[in-house]
Amino acid sequence: MIGELDVARIRKDFPILERRVHDRPLVYLDSSNTSQKPRQVIDRVSEFYERHNANLYRGVYELSEEATAMFEDARARLAQFIGASDPGSVIFNRGTTESTNLVAHGYARKVLRPGDEILLTEMEHHSNLVPWQFAAQATGATLRFIPLAEDGTLDLSGLESLLTERTKLLGVSGMSNVLGTMPPLERLAAAAHAVGAVIVVDGAQLVPHATVDVQALDIDFLTISGHKMLGPTASGGLYGRRELLERMDPFLGGGEMILEVYPDRSTFKAPPWKFEAGTMNIAEEIGLAAAIEYLEELGMRAVRRHEQEITAYAIARLTEAGATVFGPRDVEQRGGAVSFWFKDIHPHDLAQILDQEGVCIRAGHHCAQPLMRVLGVPATARASFYIYNSNDEVDALVGALERAEAIFGA
Amino acid sequence: MIGELDVARIRKDFPILERRVHDRPLVYLDSSNTSQKPRQVIDRVSEFYERHNANLYRGVYELSEEATAMFEDARARLAQFIGASDPGSVIFNRGTTESTNLVAHGYARKVLRPGDEILLTEMEHHSNLVPWQFAAQATGATLRFIPLAEDGTLDLSGLESLLTERTKLLGVSGMSNVLGTMPPLERLAAAAHAVGAVIVVDGAQLVPHATVDVQALDIDFLTISGHKMLGPTASGGLYGRRELLERMDPFLGGGEMILEVYPDRSTFKAPPWKFEAGTMNIAEEIGLAAAIEYLEELGMRAVRRHEQEITAYAIARLTEAGATVFGPRDVEQRGGAVSFWFKDIHPHDLAQILDQEGVCIRAGHHCAQPLMRVLGVPATARASFYIYNSNDEVDALVGALERAEAIFGA
Amino acid sequence: MALEELYKEVILDHYKNPRNKRDLPGGELSCALNNPLCGDQITIHAHLDDGRMAEVTFEGSGCSISQASASMMTEAVTGRSLEEAKRLAGEFRGMMEGAVEPDEASLGDLVALKGVVKYPVRIKCAVLAWDAFQEAVSGPGQT
Amino acid sequence: MALEELYKEVILDHYKNPRNKRDLPGGELSCALNNPLCGDQITIHAHLDDGRMAEVTFEGSGCSISQASASMMTEAVTGRSLEEAKRLAGEFRGMMEGAVEPDEASLGDLVALKGVVKYPVRIKCAVLAWDAFQEAVSGPGQT
Ligand SMILES: Cc1ncc(COP(=O)(O)O)c(C=O)c1O
């Protein structure tokens, strides 16, 4: 038991953790990539298909009304989980990548003019970069970047010259998937608003691992990946401030997002439905509701505290073992994605040796090639933690590193 | 047992069919909307989460390699199911609506010039209309429509004047979700190609209910909704002819679809991955593979024959009961979506009374408002059939209609 | 039984024998609305005389709920002051949202629609006539 | 054990003591490729003399598989005719796809890479040097 989480009990809820790989117990340290799923989520999805499966809105029969109520209940739950008072401010979709693209199409392409600027940071995930490149190319806007400080935090000393009245949109990750860095969102939101820009927070890592309150932080858009927070793949969504959602153009066209369709033109529903075309990810969002219930039962403060403890332990153990750890050291300022480089062993070699020991870490550029260039490495190894991980697993990681060292004689 | 399907045995695979609504056995006649799921599919999804869950491509560890292999195996299975020899011609996504939008963005917006034409039909689903309206608005192209003949088939007599060298794209449903109509795809593909246009087939209804061979039919794009063919919600994809996929622009930007990312620009993977940004619908497509296995075990010819028989029976019984049935009568030319109007009782009233009897039908415009105007009705009632439906359920439908008649005294 | 409740005689009666279903050439207020999701169409006409709803009629087509609701509404608001009519509209909406226990004294036959609350998709049908009425009376110059 | 097989001495040896790892100023053929997915980088230089690969070198950085494979490749192709070298490239690819049983006589040390077939993500690392080599020798005027 670390912090307030009873990890041993939690682990019993995750069937996959009973699995062995290469004849070793599974040590899953890749939750920043995707999280494992508790029995409660898996069962909710099955139960939906076994008892309630029907399409939404369209059916004038009980099954369809049940499915619709469950889906809309999931929306209300997700809204409340991120501190949004209005469920209608949450659009459902496959996750962060789809959400960022939705804002880049429905909002950015609509407001950007040549000469306008989109301000990002050097540590963004490709999903919070490539969609803005497309939007910039389509509109003539320019991308600028907040640089990284030596310690892996954002260097905000030049913010005033970067964030100007030309800036129409500030896109920033709430928690870096490489460095763990958690930028000061409230401050950035205020700074963006002061110049009339909107702030888009990439919540892929933040929402699963910390308490988020979009209203308190005064965030305009927040992207959410359900699969990283115990939910099914293809679940998640986008929070958007209501006035902005109203102003946005629809993105995907099709059934259910329309009011009236004529051969040559159409009118659209109000948000969020304006942005939900065709048959939705019904079972997935309903499964996500179960994931949120699970996290709420643990309490997001306890989740965060647990991860801070295990992250601190991991950073200490890795450093002691001779690894170079990237990103801030202070666990108050960072999440549980710990990137490192170990004794000149290429991360790919490392990950493969670790796999033989049952330890799953990620090796590569973590969808952040520009950041790799800033860090001056081709790739990093990364261990990342969630509610089901224990300090014992950090020990297993370090033990496996020692084995890699023996093999490579480094 | 109808045709070659052992319906009684099949029904045992569908847990939801044991359910009762309003104290009656569930008679689910809304499969054109979404299909029910067999135990085999539900279990495959659970098993994935319980044993193999990991993100794709990125992980250098066994779990991730298993997940990747299962996902790519699902792609190969879907490709083979629709007669595509190259698995790489299948892009995974949420279904028909997302697929049509992908073609409308990545292909149509790239090739269309002012004055160009997109040719559709009067019976298209909003998902095969609204995305083209958006593309036309963005490019200055114009939409034209193949009209409907009296008997509910397409009136192809004026095809030569509609399909000209101005036509760059022909979009047509392979099977209407309102009328059941199955247009002559091979002929339409040849006609489109003769003028240099591509043909986009809306396969939402066709793929679940009939043998499709994209190569034999010489189709350029085919959209597929997994949730209508026993698969999970949020599963499905787009088939595209390889050369066209190569030429297309990417649509959603983000992780995994890239090769190299610089702050201001990126290069992209080859198809299909170029079109798969961010974390995919992993469990869903793997579940879809189980659905395809299930359908293949039954045999798509047997599936089609079963539906022809039940459709013929339904049309006969409904007509006999005094209903006006829309669409072709000849079950060789149509699928199992049977729209009707019953004795001046509004479809909504009808559907609600039927629900009380446990019978689920759909009432409304079926995401085809322009077609409703052509038919001269505000809405229709629709019963639709799949492998688990029996003639007894058609009898239950007709019985319930009689009860509605008694209530409305019509 | 729920079904009997919902389709109880009064709704069917209004559906089959709609009251005040006609054009109103002299009516200075009118609004046409439709529910594109099911094709229900309602046009409301009203003639205000000295601040009172002297005459209220409707035209339209659609399901029993939408048409019966329109018919009942015309009866309920006729003769009332604009203010009273608006209050009634609020009361009806409250009933439809399940928030307000309906008062038969003011709502009359409309109470019969209470059963619709159980069928969320059909609430839109029931309120369509009221939406049209409210738009008609709050149209240009009528706020 | 699988791991021992894969990282068997020969791979580690080539990784730690790469052969022919240097620039080749006189080489008329060269090609630089990288695997953006893991950052592996390989530049191949080659000097053709009378239709034979007189000298083949590489430069680069990356994981043990990519670097060892490059080192082994330079050894394997040096001295061969262009045609033989291309055939060898085909053979190596075949081994990596699991399609061809490797022939130690022609592939030499490269056979040690056979174990990589079990790790699909790493096959790209193993073939990177060969991709670069093939592009180098089929570059402008070399088809
Ligand atoms: C003919 C047709 N096209 C398109 C669609 C849209 O499919 P989906 O909702 O799966 O995106 C449907 C299903 O509703 C359909 O029946």
Ligand SMILES: Cc1ncc(COP(=O)(O)O)c(C=O)c1O
């Ligand atoms: C910081 C960050 N942003 C965006 C993404 C993309 O999320 P998804 O793959 O769920 O779309 C990820 C996850 O890989 C991430 O860690």
